[in-house]
Structures are given as C-alpha cells and as structure tokens.
Amino acid sequence: EVQLVESGGGLVQPGGSLRLSCAASGFTFSSYWMSWVRQAPGKGLEWVANIKQDGSEKYYVDSVKGRFTISRDNAKNSLYLQMNSLRAEDTAVYYCARESRGRVAFDYWGQGTLVTVSS
C-alpha cells in the first residue's frame, strides 16, 4: 500500500524557516517524480515544487523561487521541502504527492502538514 506521511509543520514567525519531510513507503520511491502541493485555509490547491527521480531536476512555482528548496533522499525514501524567508501567505497545509507514471496526475497524496506563519 502506497503511503506518504508528512511531518515538520508548525507555527513560525515571518522571516523564519521550516523544513518539511515526507516519508514514502509501499512503492519504489526512486522511480517517481515527487511534488509538494499546498492549500491555504479555506482555499484551493496550489502546486509548489517538484523533483525528478534522481534529484537532477527541480522546479518551483514563481512565488517560492529563491526561498524554498525541494530535495530527496532515495536511500531513506524521503522527500523534503526547506522553506526560508517565510511569509504570511505561505500559511497552508502542505501535501506531499506522487506524480503518476507519465506525469499526468498526482496519484497519491499524504495527509498534509500545517504550516502557520504568524507573529
């Protein structure tokens, strides 16, 4: 059974940093692109970043470029999101999601971890 379990969320002050983790199991992690998708309270879904199977390619939504860094450790079946210079508008539930074969959808999602940026 595919499982994605996020951790690392919490309350952080504006300008602060946080590192999210996603532990994957039930599939060959190193064979899939992985993404982070976020959802602000009461709002819709926004793709944030993704990373290729071997970590050689990484892409970001414009609003987080230069502040967030996605990475992965295939030996540990883990995905990460380092978030720096956090802003109030980064407040959201952050989901780890697996990109399907052919990258046509996000076929499995974690339960999400809440990041709150507030003073």
Added chain:
Amino acid sequence: DIQMTQSPSSVSASVGDRVTITCRASQGISSWLAWYQQKPGKAPKLLIYAASSLQSGVPSRFSSSGSGTDFTLTISSLQPEDFATYYCQQANSFPPTFGGGTKVEIK
C-alpha cells in the same frame, strides 16, 4: 500559466441526482486533465486522469469527458459519500494548475 475555471463553485443536490461539473482551461490542454475529490480535513483523491480514464478503485458512477479547453465531470447517481469538493487540474504544461473547486452539498 494556464488558468483553470470551474463552474459552478457550488451545487446543491440530493442522493440519486445526476451532477455535472465543468472545467475550462484558458488555452488548449489536449486531454491532459485530472479530477480530484477532497473531503473536509482530508487529502485530495485522484478520480480521473487523462480526461476520461478512471483511477483504479474509483466507482464507475464517476465519468469525465472533453478535450482542448472544455471538460466535464459527471456523477451519474450521487451517493452520500460523494458530498465533497472537486478540483480539476491541467497536466499539459508547466506549472500544473488547479481549478478553484466545486463544492457538492446536500440539498
């Protein structure tokens, strides 16, 4: 970026009703569209990919059609567990973008 517009933003329906949700892309996306269901406090769940392919385990009362810019998700006979918010997402070009969601509520 490709903008995805869903309508209606909410719909009230009864168990057994046929419900149709539309999704329009700001430019052509061929058939690279996915639909998700999200219940309160839960992660989204993939229902349909490539515009009309049902994800494994998803009931056949869910169907979708369309190509280019206009797509529809249809629930043929609404069940109690189908009350949720539905999102479309384009996978044609970077970055992937989602529609604003359609909330299916109990009438």
